[in-house]
Amino acid sequence: xxxxxxxxxxxxxxxxxxxxVARAQxxxxxxxxxxxxxxxxxGQQQGQxxxxxxxxxxxxxxxxxxxxxxxxxxxxxxxxxxxxxxNAATNPNYDVRSVSVGPLGNRNVLDTPFxxxxxxxxxxxxxxxxxxxxxxxxxxSVEIRNQQGFEVSRPQARGFQGTVVQNxxxxxxxxxxxxxxxxxxxxxxxxxxxxxxxxxxxxxxxxVFNYVLKRPTDTxxxxxxxxxxxxxxxxxxxxVGGRTPDGKVGYRFNVVHxxxxxxxxxxxxxxxxxxxxLDFYLGNRTVVETNFSHYETNITGxxxxxxxxxxxxxxxxxxxDPTKLGLGQPGAGTDLITNTGLVKLKHEFNNDWNFxxxxxxxxxxRNLFGITNTFVDNNGNFTVTKNFNAVPHFTIxxxxxxxxxxxxxxxxxxxxxxxxxxxxxxxxxxxxxIAQNLSGVSNLADPIVFTNLPPVPNNGGQFKSxxxxxxxxxxxxxxxxxxxxxxxxxxxxxxxxxxxxxxxxGVTSNNSADxxxxxxxxxxxxxxxxxxxxxxxxxxxEQSDQAPAGTANANAFLAPYHDEExxxxxxxxxxxxxxxxxxxxxxxxxxxxxxAATNVFQVxxxxxxxxxxxxxxxxxVQDLSVFGGISYIDARLLNTGVASTDGRLVVGVPLFxxxxxxxxxxxxxxxxxxTGGVHAEGERAATNLNNSFAPSYATFDAGIRxxxxxxxxxxxxxxxxxxxxxxxxxxxxxxxxIVGSPGANxxxxxxxxxxxxxxxxxx
Numbered sequence: 092x093x094x095x096x097x098x099x100x101x102x103x104x105x106x107x108x109x110x111x112v113a114r115a116q117x118x119x120x121x122x123x124x125x126x127x128x129x130x131x132x133x134g135q136q137q138g139q140x141x142x143x144x145x146x147x148x149x150x151x152x153x154x155x156x157x158x159x160x161x162x163x164x165x166x167x168x169x170x171x172x173x174x175x176x177x178n179a180a181t182n183p184n185y186d187v188r189s190v191s192v193g194p195l196g197n198r199n200v201l202d203t204p205f206x207x208x209x210x211x212x213x214x215x216x217x218x219x220x221x222x223x224x225x226x227x228x229x230x231x232s233v234e235i236r237n238q239q240g241f242e243v244s245r246p247q248a249r250g251f252q253g254t255v256v257q258n259x260x261x262x263x264x265x266x267x268x269x270x271x272x273x274x275x276x277x278x279x280x281x282x283x284x285x286x287x288x289x290x291x292x293x294x295x296x297x298x299v300f301n302y303v304l305k306r307p308t309d310t311x312x313x314x315x316x317x318x319x320x321x322x323x324x325x326x327x328x329x330x331v332g333g334r335t336p337d338g339k340v341g342y343r344f345n346v347v348h349x350x351x352x353x354x355x356x357x358x359x360x361x362x363x364x365x366x367x368x369l370d371f372y373l374g375n376r377t378v379v380e381t382n383f384s385h386y387e388t389n390i391t392g393x394x395x396x397x398x399x400x401x402x403x404x405x406x407x408x409x410x411x412d413p414t415k416l417g418l419g420q421p422g423a424g425t426d427l428i429t430n431t432g433l434v435k436l437k438h439e440f441n442n443d444w445n446f447x448x449x450x451x452x453x454x455x456x457r458n459l460f461g462i463t464n465t466f467v468d469n470n471g472n473f474t475v476t477k478n479f480n481a482v483p484h485f486t487i488x489x490x491x492x493x494x495x496x497x498x499x500x501x502x503x504x505x506x507x508x509x510x511x512x513x514x515x516x517x518x519x520x521x522x523x524x525i526a527q528n529l530s531g532v533s534n535l536a537d538p539i540v541f542t543n544l545p546p547v548p549n550n551g552g553q554f555k556s557x558x559x560x561x562x563x564x565x566x567x568x569x570x571x572x573x574x575x576x577x578x579x580x581x582x583x584x585x586x587x588x589x590x591x592x593x594x595x596x597g598v599t600s601n602n603s604a605d606x607x608x609x610x611x612x613x614x615x616x617x618x619x620x621x622x623x624x625x626x627x628x629x630x631x632x633e634q635s636d637q638a639p640a641g642t643a644n645a646n647a648f649l650a651p652y653h654d655e656e657x658x659x660x661x662x663x664x665x666x667x668x669x670x671x672x673x674x675x676x677x678x679x680x681x682x683x684x685x686x687a688a689t690n691v692f693q694v695x696x697x698x699x700x701x702x703x704x705x706x707x708x709x710x711x712v713q714d715l716s717v718f719g720g721i722s723y724i725d726a727r728l729l730n731t732g733v734a735s736t737d738g739r740l741v742v743g744v745p746l747f748x749x750x751x752x753x754x755x756x757x758x759x760x761x762x763x764x765x766t767g768g769v770h771a772e773g774e775r776a777a778t779n780l781n782n783s784f785a786p787s788y789a790t791f792d793a794g795i796r797x798x799x800x801x802x803x804x805x806x807x808x809x810x811x812x813x814x815x816x817x818x819x820x821x822x823x824x825x826x827x828x829i830v831g832s833p834g835a836n837x838x839x840x841x842x843x844x845x846x847x848x849x850x851x852x853x854x
Contacts, residue, residue: 193565206658259300263449263491293632316849380434405468429454460547461478471535476529511563582608669710677701705721739780741779743777745772755767
């Protein structure tokens with residue numbers, strides 16, 4: 092923590108020194124801080140935005156680094172009815188140009204030398220997405236690796252395994268990534284594909300997943316939604332926003348409750364969210380943002396994990412009907428409770444200089460009482476184990492601070508960044524094992540249903556099993572030679588510490604690294620205003636993997652890793668409402684697994700990923716929106732020293748993956764609209780010997796909605812069918828050494844055909 096204190100003092104000093112310079116630059120009559128709501132926008136605001144799209148001069152305006160809605164097109168002002176409330180059903184906006192790039196602040200995605208995709212709130216609303224996992228399935232470069240259940244997972248980009256805390260963030264602050272995260276209180280999700288150690292500190296090449304919270308609205312807003320998911324999950328939600336009469340306090344509250352039988356027979360779902368945001372406006376250029384949330388989800392009876400490859404000859408079985416009773420057990424599942432608090436102070440000195448500082452605390456309790464189906468042969472026979480010994484309790488305290496400014500030096504434009512971020516992560520494990528082997532051997536053809544599950548054994552209490560600390564200082568500058576050429580250089584200096592203990596209090600690992608650097612250098616060329624090309628090199632340190640439960644060195648952290656990336660890309664603003672991006676990349680990272688002969692978790696080689704990704708986001712024509720693309724990733728394990736694994740494909744990473752969502756909403760249909768989606772993956776290696784593969788698959792979605800204004804209330808009905816063909820497939824395949832099944836690999840079946848129906852009304 093001494094590094095956090097030192098960094099904070101440094102930033103405060105730099106801020107004070109900058110203040111006088113900033114005041115000297117400040118012109119009289121500058122516009123106040125503008126809080127652009129996620130929704131709604133007033134009719135007057137929409138008219139102004141439409142005018143800007145038509146070519147009128149822009150008035151320079153800042154927004155205290157808060158995420159903003161893109162302009163509403165001039166062709167659709169009539170769709171903003173019911174008191175100026177933006178209607179996502181009749182006028183969906185799937186194009187997001189302003190993204191948060193960590194300490195660099197808000198940037199136009201067209202001008203960034205990174206591959207960044209952003210899921211818009213309108214899309215989340217129209218496709219009835221309820222969790223982060225539901226949302227991320229629309230990104231072709233992203234995979235969800237399920238661990239101890241469908242809600243306990245790690246998102247990853249470009250085929251690299253994510254970590255517990257280093258790749259997931261909420262409004263730029265580190266959070267626990269292996270607990271359930273709802274979507275109803277989010278304004279969007281921003282994903283930076285590739286290495287980002289220079290921006291956020293040590294992290295794997297799995298990218299950065301930033302969950303952007305909804306902010307208070309400038310005008311009163313309220314909506315109520317009732318939803319139904321097959322088989323009988325009913326969900327109610329309320330979203331309320333606005334300001335106090337004096338305008339000094341903004342508020343946003345989201346409350347959600349849903350329960351019922353999910354898509355598997357005798358399963359149960361019960362989820363509750365209470366989320367609030369209060370913003371305090373301290374003058375025209377200062378705002379204090381606060382957020383708090385409680386989320387609990389209890390899901391039982393869904394299919395358990397499929398564990399195979401305990402012996403080299405036991406391969407992944409063919410995917411079967413996930414609704415088959417006995418693949419999961421009634422009453423067995425996960426109960427996850429996550430409490431989060433966040434506060435930020437944002438201040439603008441003038442139009443060119445701003446400062447931000449914030450902190451977050453999160454407590455995640457994970458009651459992992461799910462099912463593991465471990466295959467003992469290739470004839471479909473498996474044993475059943477209830478409960479997981481994975482970490483049941485995480486805490487994290489994270490921080491961020493940044494000073495950003497623009498200035499001219501010798502006639503050259505500079506965009507300067509000085510910042511810091513970090514976290515303190517605590518992990519608590521059970522003293523005693525809670526895993527229970529249920530009697531008998533089951534079979535895929537006729538799985539056993541255990542009607543009387545034994546109670547959870549005495550866990551012996553919890554002990555602190557590990558801590559993970561990181562504090563990083565970031566400096567960066569984007570140096571503009573002219574309007575076409577620029578160089579962006581970002582350097583982070585990190586101070587790392589990790590330590591782990593066994594139940595008796597003995598230290599099992601103790602690693603520290605001070606002053607390790609992670610640089611990123613990018614060359615940017617803009618031949619026209621609509622096109623950006625870039626070449627980026629990045630080298631990043633990360634805090635390595637942690638040995639899973641059951642290994643000889645359980646809970647121990649390995650020594651820090653060093654990762655590297657080369658990337659070139661081009662971005663093209665086809666129209667003001669449509670963005671196309673393309674990138675090529677080469678990335679490397681050490682890969683750790685459990686060595687069967689010693690049961691020790693250790694680095695066994697280098698993972699090398701070469702790939703390409705194409706993405707299209709926005710409005711193809713006035714009535715048709717698109718969000719999606721295709722990725723190609725050749726992920727291989729090198730330098731293993733073992734002929735049977737060297738040069739083989741990495742487990743669970745498809746060569747090709749495509750995810751596309753379409754939204755057809757012609758004005759002539761008077762409120763009716765159609766949606767469609769496709770999700771397809773090529774075959775995936777199921778073992779590191781490549782003696783087993785999951786076959787390629789494709790699923791298709793379709794939906795219809797109708798929206799009408801009744802007495803100034805927008806009423807919208809949405810109906811969707813997911814996986815129309817009821818395709819049987821594996822949604823997740825991973826090296827079990829990472830996800831908690833030492834010496835074996837783990838797979839999860841994908842969801843079957845599912846129906847979604849909802850009715851939403853603005854109040």
